[in-house]
Amino acid sequence: MRKLVVLASIAAVGLLSAATPAVESALRTIVDRTEVTAEEAVTRELAGVKGPIGHDHGAHDHGPVEDPARAGTADMVATDASDGVTLVAHFPFDGIDDLFSGGTDLAFDGRYVYAAQFGDAGGVHIFNATGPRPQKVGFFDCPGTQNDVAVLGDGLIVLGFHEGGQEGSDCEEQGGGVRIIDVSDAANPVERGNVLDIPGGTHTIKVHPELPIIYASPGGFPTNGGGPLSDGGVQQIIDASDPDAPFVRGQFQPNPNGCHDVYVSITEERDRDLIACVGLGESQLWDITDDPFAPRTIARIHNPLIFFDHSAAISDDGDLLVIGDENFGAHECEGGPTGAMFAYDISIPELPVLQGYFGIDRHPGDDPHVSSSTIERETWCTAHQYDFIPGTRTMVASWYTGGMNVIDWSDPTSPQELAHYRLDGPAFENSNYWSAYWHDGYVYANDRGRGMDILHVEGLPGADDPKRAPRPRGGSES
Template sequence: MRATRFGSTSRYVTAAVIGATTISLSLWGTASAAAQNGPDLGQENFVTSPNVRQVANVAATAPLLGGGARSSDLAFTGDYAIGGNYNGFTIYDIKHPKKPTIVSQVLCPGSQGDVSVHGDLLFYSVDARRSDDSCNSVSQNDGSKPYWEGVRIFDISDKANPKYIKAVETDCGSHTHTMVPDKAGTDVYLYVSSYAPSASLPKCQPPHDKISVIKVPLANPSAAAVNSTPVLFPDGGNAGTPGSFPNHYVRQTSGCHDITAFPEKDLAAGACMGDGVLFDISDRAAPRVIEKIQDNVNFAFWHSATFNNDGTKVVFTDELGGGGAATCKPEIGQTRGANGVYDITGTDLGFKSYFKIPRHDSEICVAHNGSLIPVAGKDIMVQSWYKGGVSIWDFTDSANPREIGHFDPLPSRIGPSGTWSAYYYNGYIYSNDGQQGLDVLQINDPLTDEAKSVHQKVFNAQTQYSLRHGNN
C-alpha cells in the first residue's frame, strides 16, 4: 500500500494490489468539509411543513460532482453515513448531526452505486458495463468487447482511507443488492438484483428471470463469490404491457429491481419490475418465492419494498416514468405512480390502499427510496420523491394512509434529480440529493418523538430489523 500527496490539495491516490491486478482509488476531502448551518442554509430553496426543518447540508463536491456523478443510496454505521454515488462514495462523520463533515471520498465509477455495510465491509453495486473491475476502468458499452459489472467490496475500518479488496462479477451487473447475514454469524449473503437483458450482451442474456446470490465469508471477504443464481420466474413473470409515460404501460419482468430482507422473520419482499414478490429466506443461500402479485391497472414498475416494524405489511413503490418523469401532475392522478400498501396474512399479500404525496409538482416527481421511522405500534415511513422532496407519512391504518410532514425543494434548487434516498437514523432524517449533497432534516412531532430514543448501531435500508432486535 502506498499513498502519494499531490501539491497542497487534499487529494491522495492509493494503490492496492488484488492478486495480479492493481486497483487505484482517488481519495478526496481528507481536509473535512463542514456543512452549512444557520441562516446560510438557503431557506428560499425549499419549503417544509411546520414540524420539519433542515438543520444541515453538506454540498456535493468534486470528484463526485459533475462528469456523470450523481448521489444515490445511503447506509449508516456508528457515527458515520456512507453516501453512494454513480462515481464512487462519500463517508460522512455524523457524530454531530447538525455539523456533519466529509471524512473521505472514493472515486471509483460504476453506476448506480447502491451501498450497504456490515462491520468493516462496504458493498457497492455497479450496474454499468466497465472495461474491467478497477477504479481506473472506463465505460464499455460495446457488448462485443470484454466488460465487467457486479459488486465491489471495500474495507472501511479506516474511514479516512478505504481499501478496495474484492470484485465479484454478476450477470447483468448489480442494480441494487441486499445484505443478509447468515444465522451463524460467519457469512453474509448479497441478493443481487439486476434486469434489462439483451441478446447483444454475452453476460446478460434474456430471459434473465433470476437473481444472483453472493456469499461473503466474513473471516476472508476476498473469497467472496457467486453462490447461486435462483430462477424466480420459471413462468416468465409479468409479460408487460407495451407503452411509455404518460400512457399506461407495465414493464415486463426480466429480473428484480430491489429486494428488502427481514432476517429475523425469515422473509424478504422483492420489487421485480412487473411483479411484487414475497420470499422465504430461512435458507439464506436459497431464497424461495412464496407469493407473487401484480397490479396491471396502476403499477408500471415495481421499484422497492419496505416492511412495517412487525413484518405484517409491505409498502411497494412504483417508479412510474423510470425516475425521470413528472408523475405528480393532476392529470396523472393519485393512484398511478403511488405506493401500494399490502397486509401480509400467512403467505398472502392483500392490497389495502395507495399513497401518493398530496402536492402537485411539474418537475421530476417519482416515488423512490425510504424507510421506517422507528415508533412502537405505529407504521410511519420517510420517503424520497426526487424533486417532489421528502415525505413523512403514516400507514398505521393500512386502508387510510396520510402524510404528516414534508421537505420540498423548490425549482430554484438546481440539479437534475432531487432527493434520491431519505432514511431516519438516530433522531434525524438524512436525504441524499442527486446534485445538492447531503441534507440533514429533523421532524418534531408527537407521532414520531418516541423514535428519538431509538439508537441504531447500523442501518441498511434493505435489511430491516424490528425495534426489539439487538441492532437497536
C-alpha cells in the same frame, strides 16, 4: 388527468397497438406532452446508466453549507416544508455535472453514514455523524454507474454497480457486480474483495440482516440485467463470509425480468424469513427460511395501477409490505395512484391483501403537472427509496423532485403524511432526492443534483433529544 396519466403509462409498455382509436388518441396526447415518448423513455432508462467512466481524481471535500433557499438564491429557490422540519446541514458533492453523477443511496452503521455517488466522480462519502458537528471523514473513490451501497457489517460495506472501476482510483479493477470495501479506518477505505463478472452488472444490493450474504439484483427490466445485456433477470446470491474472496453461491430467476430490488425481512414475530422482489410486471414474496441461497416463490402480486414495481419495504413485525411505483411513463403527483406507494397485508405471506395507497400532492411548480419521461428525471416525483423507522410503521421516503416526506402507515387503509420537505426551483438547486431515511434522530436525504441533506423532524424517534435540537450544524472535514 389521472386517468389519462395511467393510460399513458400503459402506452409505455407497448399496449398502444391494442387500444381503440379513441383511447390511442388519448394516450398519444399525453405521451406527446413529454420530451420523448414513453416507449423511448424505457429504452433510455435501460441505456442511460451506461456511459464512459473516468474523471479527475482531485479533492472531494466540502463542509456543510447553508440551505440554498437562504443563501443568496431565495429569489429562485423556495423551501416547501411542513412545520417542525428544519434543514440542519447540507454537504455538496464535487463532480455533479448532470443528474446521473450525483447522490444515490445511503447506508448507516452506528455513528457512520455512507452516502453513495455515481458517475465519473462516483464513490462513497463517509461521514461521522456523532457530536454537534457532522464531519466528512473519508471518501472511497470509485467511478461507476448506479453505485448502490449497503452495510455488510464488521467495518465492511458493499458497493453494487453495472460498470465501474478506473486506473488511478480506489477501485482500479474494472467490471460489473459488487465490491466489498473495508471502512474500519474511515479515512482510508480500501477494497477487500469483489465479484466483477456478473452479466450486466448489478443494479441494487441488499444484505441479509444476520448473515454475510449479498443479494445482487439485475434491475427488473428485460434488458437491464436481463435479455441481451445479461442473463435473463437472474438474482445473484453472493457468499461474503470471506470478504477477500466473495463468490456467487446461488442464483434464482423469478421471471424473465428479474428483480429491480429486494427487501430481506427477518423477524422474531414470524417463524419464516422472507424476501420481497419487485420488478417490471410484478412483485413476489420468497421464502428463504430453509436456505437463504435458494429462495422459493410463495406469492405473486400483480397490481394494474403499478407501472413499474420499483422498491419495497416490510415493517419490523413482518406483516406490512409497501411497494413503490416508479411510474416514469407519466405521473402527475397530485394525490393520485400514479407513481404512488401501495400497502399489502402479508400476515399470511402466501395471500397478500391490498390495503391502500399513498400518493403525494407535491411536484415542481404550481401548475397542473404531468412528469417528463426524459431519462434525466428532472421533473419526476414518483416514490423512489424509503424504509420504515425501526420498530414503527412510520416511514421516511424520497420522491425525486417531490422531496422527502414522513408517512404514518399505522392504518394502511388510510395512510397519513406527517411531515415533508423539498426545495422548489431550477434543476440542480431544487430537491431531487434519490433516497431518504431516518437514522439516529435525523432524516438523511441523498440528492441527485446537490449532495446530502440532514433534516431535523420534530416528533420522530430521537428528534426530541436535546442533542438533536435543530441548531445550525456547521461541520469540518478531515
